[in-house]
Amino acid sequence: MSRLIIVSNRVAPISEGGPAAGGLAVGVYDALKETGGMWFGWSGDVLASGQPQIQLEEHGPVTFATIGLLRRDYDQYYRGFSNATLWPAFHYRADLVQYDRHDFEGYRRVNGWLAHQLVPLLRDDDIIWVHDYHLIPFAEALRAAGVKNRIGFFLHIPFPASQVLLAVPTHHELVKALCSFDLLGFQTKPDLRAFCDYVVNEADGSVMQQPDGLTRVEAFGQTLFAGDYPIGVYPDEIAELARAGERGKPVRTLKATLHGRKVIMSVDRLDYSKGLVERFRAFERLLDQHPTQRNNVSFVQIAPPTRADLHAYQDIRLRLEAESGRINGRYAELDWTPIWYIHRQYERAVLAALFRASQVGYVTPLRDGMNLVAKEYVSAQDPEDPGVLVLSRFAGAAQELTGALIVNPLDIDGMADALAMALALPLAERVARYRDMMAQLRENNVSVWRDRFMRDLTQIGDKRRAALPLRSKAAHEAVQGQDQG
Template sequence: MGRLIIVSNRVAPISEGGPAAGGLAVGVYDALKETGGVWFGWSGDVLTVPPEAIKLEEQGPVTFATIGLVRRDYDQYYRGFSNATLWPAFHYRPDLIEFDRDEYDGYCRVNRWLAAQLAPLLRPDDVIWVHDYHLIPFAQALRELGVKNRIGFFLHIPFPASQILLSVPRHRELVEALCAFDLLGFQTEPDLHAFCDYVETEAGGTLTRHAAKPVEVRAFGKTLKAAAYPIGVYPDEVRALAKDGESGRDVQTVKATLHQRKLVMSVDRLDYSKGLVERFRAFERLMEHDPQQRNNVSFLQIAPPTRSDVDAYRDIRLQLEAESGRINGRYAELDWTPIRYIHRQYERPVLAALFREAHVGFVTPLRDGMNLVAKEYVSAQDPDDPGVLVLSQFAGAARELKAALIVNPLDIDGMAEALATALAMPLDERRARHREMYALLRDNNVSVWRDNFLRDLKAR
């Protein structure tokens, strides 16, 4: 039986007790540790000279195969085209797109180079599963090297509507590269529809739809399959992590300093797609319109740093610091700070335990592929006294977690009203909403996501 070979931009060894990681890292690692296999990608190191060889490290059933990037490759492939061009485009922010031909060439070059590093490690019966927007040309590069293995691709972020994608120079080359995969996976049906619409209207391709099966796509002389596979979590594992972390010092400190106040909590990477500024203003509007909430509820926003060398991310950090300072200056009292804004990372058990303490999980991205924070918040709750999830309609998770309070993240008043509803929600209603969402998460966990994708990838 062939191995599962996972390929992602960054290989991030994580553990249940280690630092919290992004949705891709958590989902991929949870999927891989059950089956065993190889996880290949960038080590995170930026080097002054080209790396000599791939570094192999075994952790249980998983072999981590990592390699560094030289500064030029990092700047062009990662910081440049991946995060200054594709990321804003795929998150419906064409106004933030920056395009440079040299960066695009570097993006393609690094994909070819990474493919050449992986190829010697492959066996004929391995199944290759490539993840996310950094690696769109990866299958094309492997095919040019003569690799005939089954290769699938999963996009963790949204796929943009055709009119947005058209704003990216070389968009046709990118979609043609996607068609070198055997199977494309998207988080939601709208993402799948956006891809299919581009194939039909812009690429002159054809689609054959089958009931309960992937769409068959013919474009650029290739035939492939495409479907939606919403990524999940292991809710029972998250619940266990939450209980394990309850006695930790950080969690006990938060509980002690709340002084019986209710807690609204958010955890996001520091990113303009997460709707952080709008969220701060919604909490301010709650204080403004509902004075009885003042000194009775606190908002904890944890926003670990990310891509700090990209200008747009430095800007959002400065804006958040200014907003939190302004709001706290307006409403803080000697014994109460309305917004606790923390710009650092915490370990998974700490976050899970804090989720369990929070009366409201406030997850309101402007656009998100799935958002596993929403699913982890629900998973971490005490079923006897659960909190309430306030969730953006533009997070992929909203298509599954319909028992959350669904909001438009641009509607500041609407979000404030949802917070007030959540904070006042009766116990019976909270239990019923939580029970519905938890059951769905158990039925559609990470194993289901992985197994459904790999089943379709292996099917001829």
């Protein structure tokens, strides 16, 4: 059996129930344990000097291969192009894009260097699965080194519309690099459609829908395949974590402090893409327009720190602290704090229990590839008395979780109305919405996501031989017109 080689920017530490054991970590680690293989990537160490060396660590059939980065490489590859250029652009924040050609050169250099480190560890029949925006040029670098293995790529964040991607000066080089993979995976059909639009309209390429649902792409002299693979969770496992934590100290403390008040719960990394400021203001609007909710509901926002050395993240933290202080100053009473803003990280088991203890899950990013918090919130609910999910239409999860109350995160009044509706929704409707979403989560759990992608990547040679003629640009535009109509 072929080994599976996972390549990601960070190699996640695996600790059962720990904070890092989320979607990517759980899904790919299970696959590695089943097939045997290797997880390769940055260790998280930043070195002042020297020559970083690969560290190999065996855990049963899985080898963890990690390597540090020099400070210059970290600054250009990670802080620079990955997170100051690609992250804002792919999340539709062209106004926050910072571009420096030296950072892009560093991004490509580090991808090439990492690929060079991996090559000696590969076997001829290995299947390579590369993850996320940090590693877009990785397959191109492997191909240049003579690697002929099947290589897949999955983008965990959104793929932006062409006119947004054009804000990145090196957009052409990025999409060309993507075309060195055999299979591209996107979270949603709109993301896949955006990639195909770029190929046809900006790269003079061609796309063709295949009978098996994949899209055949021809661009930059390459032929590859692309599809949408919405990542999932293990809903029953999360439900068990939530049940086990119901009597734990965090939940007991929360309930004792609230004295029977309802809870609106949010958990997000501290990031400008998450719509946190808009979320705070919509909660304020709820208290303003629905006075009966005052002293009857509290909003708990858990926002662990992330990328604290980037100015944009320092700014969003200061804005949130100011907003929570202002709103609490306006509405708080001696025995009631409207907003609990918590700037720290909790383990998954604790979060699952807190989700179960809350009446509303409040997940309203301005743009998100999927957002597994939405799926975890639903999974954690008590089937007999479930809470209600308020979800942004711009989260990939909104394509599946139609039982949520779907909102536009820029519509402050609309979000306030949705919160009021969620707090008042009758039990029968809450149960019906919950059951509908749980059925979807079980049908498309993280194993299904992983197995679909691996099946398609494994069979990619057969798909190439069976590929149909490509669709012309005119035909593509005609089909897009039908889709929009």
